[in-house]
Amino acid sequence: MLEGLPPNNAAHVMRLSCDEATARLVSDVVVETFDPADAAVAAFEEKPSTKDWSGGPWLVEAYFGSAPDEDALRALVAATAGEAAARALTFGRVEARDWVASSLEGLKPVRAGRFVVHGAHSRDEIRDHEIAIEVEAALAFGTGHHGTTRGCLLLLDKVARRRRPRAILDVGTGTGVLAIAAAKLFRRRVECCDIDPVSVATAAENARLNGVSGLVEPVEASGLSHPVLRRGAPYELVFANILAKPLRALAPQIAAASEFGADVILSGLLARDAPGVLAAYRAQGVVLQQRVDIEGWASLLMQKRA
Known part of the structure; x- marks a missing residue:
């Protein structure tokens, strides 16, 4: 699940390694709290070969165009998903293009009725009867x-x-x-x-x-x-x-x-x-x-x- 566009070529990032339920809670509250022009959120299950943490199989990454208030974010996550999740948050900087590409690599096509939304990397997975909608990887919202x-x-x-x-x-x-x-x-x-x-x-x-x-x-x-x-x-x-x-x-x-x-x-x-x-x-x-x-x-x- 991705929501928002990275505000600038370089972004400030908040990360949380956790279980799926916590990932969805945290990503939803960030989407609801911040203007899409100021923040972007990705929540996804990492492939086993790329895991290098012990917190859980899912990763939440929230990107900001300017340095976020870390204390306020910890308080927001604590109120939503608990103190343990808030303490597990990490903050840093990352190139926007890197997170878009890496996030979409792990995303499978999404099917809804006769529609399927997919990235270029999943073109071969589209079935003949489906109405395919391709979203450019660099445009993740x-x-x-x-x-x-x-x-x-x-x-x-x-x-x-x-x-x-x-x-x-x-x-x-x-x-x-x-x-x-x-x-x-x-x-x-x-x-x-x-x-x-x-x-x-x-x-x-x-x-x-x-x-x-x-x-x-x-x-x-x-x-x-x-x-x-x-x-x-x-x-x-x-x-x-x-x-x-x-x-x-x-x-x-x-x-x-x-x-x-x-x-x-x-x-x-x-x-x-x-x-x-x-x-x-x-x-x-x-x-x-x-x-x-x-x-x-x-x-x-x-x-x-x-």
Whole structure:
């Protein structure tokens, strides 16, 4: 599981060797606590030949563009995973390219319904019937290993079994995995946006890599006021895989941009945040159809009813 892009060519790193459950807890709390522009997290199981520690089979690596507050991080980990994990943290510096490459080497393709998200190193493992989405190793955010992306892909697969939406929007596209998946599946244009210019460039490059650059052309936008996004409305399918707070704030805009009966797939929220997000959308006439929980993260399939 990887989340975030290394903020600079050289990064400050926090490492923790531990069991899988602790690795997932720690990586999730770092993702939830820090802005993606400031921190990147990788949590993965190391191959036996590369293990050189005694703490456990999993490694968490959190990367920061500037020196983090070590005491604050230890306190955060202690509150989440216990004092032993906090004491086991180590800090240092590393070249960003090194961690991206080494992290992705140990990651297997991720399958969600008919979709598979993979790196270039796993091309030979793709099956004939699968819709493959390749993510460049140097662009690690949103590889599909995070529970939110997997949940959204599973819900997209469900939607596709009953309809073929014509107008599609991906809000907070990240690396563009969801937009690329929809473009490949439906062979339709997918409007997409992100507040971060690095993510916009990343999504555009991944669209080119996956042969859908003519269908996926991300724009930099905060909210849905960009002329390109307005022209595409009303939408029959909307993705918003961001975080709970912006999901709540965007509820009126997303509802207004969705036509009656539209499917709205929301994610990026911890399970405990789901009730607040559901309430915000219910107030806009968008109601829950199905919920998928993966690794403590919730993905919601909603439908506009009013």
